[in-house]
Amino acid sequence: MDSQLSDEELVEAAAAGNAGAFGWLLERHYDTIFRFSYRLLGHREDAEDLAQDVCSALAVKLSSFKRRSSFTTWLYRIVLNAARDRHRRRVSFDKAAAGFGEVDALRRAEWAEAGDQIAWLYETLEAIGGDFRETAVLVLGEEMTHAQAAEVLSVRESTISWRMSKLKDTLKTLAKAEA
Numbered sequence: 001m002d003s004q005l006s007d008e009e010l011v012e013a014a015a016a017g018n019a020g021a022f023g024w025l026l027e028r029h030y031d032t033i034f035r036f037s038y039r040l041l042g043h044r045e046d047a048e049d050l051a052q053d054v055c056s057a058l059a060v061k062l063s064s065f066k067r068r069s070s071f072t073t074w075l076y077r078i079v080l081n082a083a084r085d086r087h088r089r090r091v092s093f094d095k096a097a098a099g100f101g102e103v104d105a106l107r108r109a110e111w112a113e114a115g116d117q118i119a120w121l122y123e124t125l126e127a128i129g130g131d132f133r134e135t136a137v138l139v140l141g142e143e144m145t146h147a148q149a150a151e152v153l154s155v156r157e158s159t160i161s162w163r164m165s166k167l168k169d170t171l172k173t174l175a176k177a178e179a
Helices: 007-015 019-041 044-064 071-100 102-114 116-128 130-141 146-153 157-178
Strands: none
Touching: 007 019, 007 044, 007 071, 019 044, 019 071, 019 130, 044 071, 071 130, 071 146, 116 130, 116 157, 130 146, 130 157, 146 157
8 A cells, every 4th residue: 555645545445444554544643643632631541542442443433534524634523522432431430439539649640740730731621621621732732723623623713713712811810810
């Protein structure tokens, strides 16, 4: 299989059962899958698990790629949806385990490894909410334009601009309050 083929050509071949094409797609996009997973989840182990889950499911999901957007945009959506699902499961687990205090102790240990500033940012984005967190990860972490982030999140570009403005104001206020 030729590594110079476009993503769409590789998807077509992989969806038809060509293992070589699927391998090239994974090789070409694994770093993006892992990096985006890490930025969404904030924990290396979780990101590794999520990236592995996405790669495992990708072979089946390729048949649902309808070319309404670029393969990369579609792939970001796959990772984002998988992260949202993982987040929902984690929240449910956290609620069940909250009475034992184990989850809080584990979370604090993980934050200590990442450093105070990163920990504060992830905690704050988590408290602020999913839409703002996802927007921040795409725009700041993935360095997407507002238009690209809007396409991944299926919202208007103006919505992304508003979210980033609101997020900036909120982060400033919270940082000043904690200083």
